[in-house]
Amino acid sequence: MAAPSLQKLAESLGAPEPALRLLISILIGYPCALVYRRFLFYQPPTVLHLFHTLFGLALAAFNFGTQLSHSAVCILVQFLMLRLMGRTITTVISSFTFQMIYLLAGYYYTATEEYDIKWTMPQCVLALKLIGLAWDYYDGGQENLSPEQKKSALSSVPSLLEMFGFSYFYGGFLVGPQFTLRSYQRLVAGELTDCPGKPPNSLFPALKRFSLGFLCCALYTIFNPSYPDSYFSTDEFEAQPFWYRCIFILLWAKFNLYKYVSCWVIAEGACILTGLGYNGVDEKGQHQWDACANMKVFLFETTPLFQGTIASFNINTNAWAARHVFKRLRFLGNKTISHVTTLFFLAIWHGLHSGYLMCFSMEFFIVILERQAQALVRDSPSLTRLANSSLYPLIYLVQQFFHWFLMGYSLMPFGLFSYDKWLKVYLSVYFCGHICLIITFLTLPYLRKALVPRKDRSAKKQE
Known part of the structure; x- marks a missing residue:
C-alpha cells in the first residue's frame, strides 16, 4: 500500500x-x-x-x-x-x-x-x-x-x-x-506442537486470542478519544470539580491501557498459530497455549488488587525482570533492595522521562501497603468475617474503585512523561493519592493493634 x-x-x-x-x-x-x-x-x-x-x-x-x-x-x-x-x-x-x-x-x-x-x-x-x-x-x-x-x-x-x-x-x-x-x-x-511431527492444532486458540485482542482494540478506539492525554493540560480540566478530575484519571487509565492489551493479545495469537505459544499439558491433560501470554485479560478486568493487575499485565516482561534482575540479585540477601533495583531497571528501560520513575515508585509503595493490608485482614478475625460476609460485593465495589483510581493515579505520570505535566495534574487533585497512601501507612500499625488478638501478634513477632 x-x-x-x-x-x-x-x-x-x-x-x-x-x-x-x-x-x-x-x-x-x-x-x-x-x-x-x-x-x-x-x-x-x-x-x-x-x-x-x-x-x-x-x-x-x-x-x-x-x-x-x-x-x-x-x-x-x-x-x-x-x-x-x-x-x-x-x-x-x-x-x-x-x-x-x-x-x-x-x-x-x-x-x-x-x-x-x-x-x-x-x-x-x-x-x-x-x-x-x-x-x-x-x-x-x-x-x-x-x-x-x-x-x-x-x-x-x-x-x-x-x-x-x-x-x-x-x-x-x-x-x-x-x-x-x-x-x-x-x-x-x-x-512445539500438540501433534508430534505435525503442525499444531492451534487455529482455534489463536482465533480466540485474536478475537479478544480485536475487542480490546475496538474498546480503545471507541472510548479513548473521550479521554485524551492532552485534556490534562487544558484549562477545562482545571475548571472541573475535584470528583470529576479523579473520575477522569480513573477512566483515562482504564481505556488507555487497552492499546497495550490489544497489541499484546493479537500478537500472542500469531505466536500461538505458529506453535510458539504451546506450553505442554496441565494436570488434567489439557493442552496449554499460554507460553507467550502477555495478558490475563479476565484477571486484569476483575481483580480488585494492585498485585493482581501487575500479575495480569505485561506478564513476559515482568517474568524476564524477575528471572534476570530480581533473582540474580539474590546475593544481596535483601528482597526489598532487589525489588527496588528491579523496578528502577524497568523504569529506565521504558525511557528517560521522570514520569516512569514516579510510576514505578508509586507501584512499589502501593504493593507494600497492599500486602500489609491483606495480612491485617487475614490475621484479624473480625475483618476476616467481614470479608466473607454477605457485604463482600459492596466491599468489592469500593475496593475496585480505589484500586482503579490508584492505578490511574500511578499511571498518569507514565503517560504524561515530563515533570511539569504530571506535577500539574497531581496539584489539581491535591496529591490525594499520596495522602491516601500516607494515611494508610500511618494507621495500619494502630489498626493491627486494635483488630489482631495479642497472642496472634506475639506469634507473628516470634516468626
Whole structure:
C-alpha cells in the first residue's frame, strides 16, 4: 500500500499513521504463521531462520525505514560478544552495558513530549531478548541451576542467522512477547506442537486470542478519544470539580491501557498459530497455549488488587525482570533492595522521562501497603468475617474503585512523561493519592493493634 493511501486510511480512522502501520504489521503475523504451517513446517532450521529474518526485516522497514539498522547493529554486536568473549560473566556485563546504553541513547536522541511509535519501541523488546540470551549462554556452563534456568540454558553459541531469526521473528519483534532462544529453537525443530511431527492444532486458540485482542482494540478506539492525554493540560480540566478530575484519571487509565492489551493479545495469537505459544499439558491433560501470554485479560478486568493487575499485565516482561534482575540479585540477601533495583531497571528501560520513575515508585509503595493490608485482614478475625460476609460485593465495589483510581493515579505520570505535566495534574487533585497512601501507612500499625488478638501478634513477632 502506498504511503499516501495509508495516510488517508489513517485519517479516515482517526488514528496516527505510525499506529496504523504497527497494527497492520502485528496482523501480518497471522498470514506469516499460516505460510509457515502450510509450506515450511517440515523445512530445515536454516530455511526457517531465513524466513523469519526476511519477514521481520520487512516489517521493520515498513515501520521504521532505514532505522532498522539499529536493531541489526545490536544483534551483530551481541553475536560477536558471545563468539569472542565466551561463556563468562564479562560477556553478560558487556551485553547488559552495551544494549542498555544503546537503548538509552536512542531514547535521548529521539525523545519528544508525546507518545511516539519509533524504532526505540521494538529496540526495547530486543534489548531484553539479547541480554537474556547472554545470561542463558552463561548459564549453559554453570552447575546447580534452577529448573527455570535449565529450561532456557544454551549449550552452544547460536549462529548469526539463528540470532537474526530469533530476534526478528515476526510474532514478537515489534511489541513482544519475550521468549527465550531455547523456545525458538524448539519451534524451528518442530517440537512445539500438540501433534508430534505435525503442525499444531492451534487455529482455534489463536482465533480466540485474536478475537479478544480485536475487542480490546475496538474498546480503545471507541472510548479513548473521550479521554485524551492532552485534556490534562487544558484549562477545562482545571475548571472541573475535584470528583470529576479523579473520575477522569480513573477512566483515562482504564481505556488507555487497552492499546497495550490489544497489541499484546493479537500478537500472542500469531505466536500461538505458529506453535510458539504451546506450553505442554496441565494436570488434567489439557493442552496449554499460554507460553507467550502477555495478558490475563479476565484477571486484569476483575481483580480488585494492585498485585493482581501487575500479575495480569505485561506478564513476559515482568517474568524476564524477575528471572534476570530480581533473582540474580539474590546475593544481596535483601528482597526489598532487589525489588527496588528491579523496578528502577524497568523504569529506565521504558525511557528517560521522570514520569516512569514516579510510576514505578508509586507501584512499589502501593504493593507494600497492599500486602500489609491483606495480612491485617487475614490475621484479624473480625475483618476476616467481614470479608466473607454477605457485604463482600459492596466491599468489592469500593475496593475496585480505589484500586482503579490508584492505578490511574500511578499511571498518569507514565503517560504524561515530563515533570511539569504530571506535577500539574497531581496539584489539581491535591496529591490525594499520596495522602491516601500516607494515611494508610500511618494507621495500619494502630489498626493491627486494635483488630489482631495479642497472642496472634506475639506469634507473628516470634516468626
